[in-house]
Amino acid sequence: MAKTADTKTTAASRKPAKGTRTAAETEKIKAALAARLDELRTEYDQTLSEITELQRERLTDSAGDDQADTGTKTLEREQEISLVNGILERISQVERALERLDEGSYGWCERCGNPIPVERLAAFPSATLCVTCKQLEERR
Numbered sequence: 001m002a003k004t005a006d007t008k009t010t011a012a013s014r015k016p017a018k019g020t021r022t023a024a025e026t027e028k029i030k031a032a033l034a035a036r037l038d039e040l041r042t043e044y045d046q047t048l049s050e051i052t053e054l055q056r057e058r059l060t061d062s063a064g065d066d067q068a069d070t071g072t073k074t075l076e077r078e079q080e081i082s083l084v085n086g087i088l089e090r091i092s093q094v095e096r097a098l099e100r101l102d103e104g105s106y107g108w109c110e111r112c113g114n115p116i117p118v119e120r121l122a123a124f125p126s127a128t129l130c131v132t133c134k135q136l137e138e139r140r
C-alpha cells in the first residue's frame with residue numbers, strides 16, 4: 001500500500017469564504033449609501049419647500065373657488081403628500097441598508113448569496129438581488 005501524503009488543504013483555504021467582503025469594499029458601499037442619503041435629504045428639503053410654496057399660493061387664490069377647483073387642489077395636495085412619502089420611504093430604505101451593512105447582512109444576493117456589486121448597490125440601495133438573478137426574476 002502506497003502511503004498517500006496527508007492531504008493538507010493549503011491552496012483552497014486562500015479563497016475568501018462566501019459571505020465576506022473586504023473592508024475597502026464595505027467602506028465603498030458605506031460611502032455610496034451615505035452620499036445617497038445626502039441626496040435624498042436634499043431632495044426632501046427641496047420638495048418640502050416647493051410644496052409649502054404651492055400650498056401658500058393655493059391658499060391665497062382660493063377665494064371664489066368652485067367645487068371643481070377645490071377638488072383639483074385636494075388631488076394636487078394628495079399627490080404632493082405621496083411624493084414626500086416616497087422620498088421618506090427611500091430615505092428609510094437607505095438608513096436600513098446602512099444598519100444592515102454594519103451587521104454584515106447587507107449587499108448579498110437573496111437568491112444566490114453572491115455579493116452584489118458595489119456599483120449596483122450605489123445605484124439601487126434597496127437592491128436585494130444580483131444582476132443575474134434580477135434578470136432571471138424578470139424573465140419569469
Ligand SMILES: [Zn+2]
Binds near residue numbers: 111129
Ligand atoms: Zn444572485
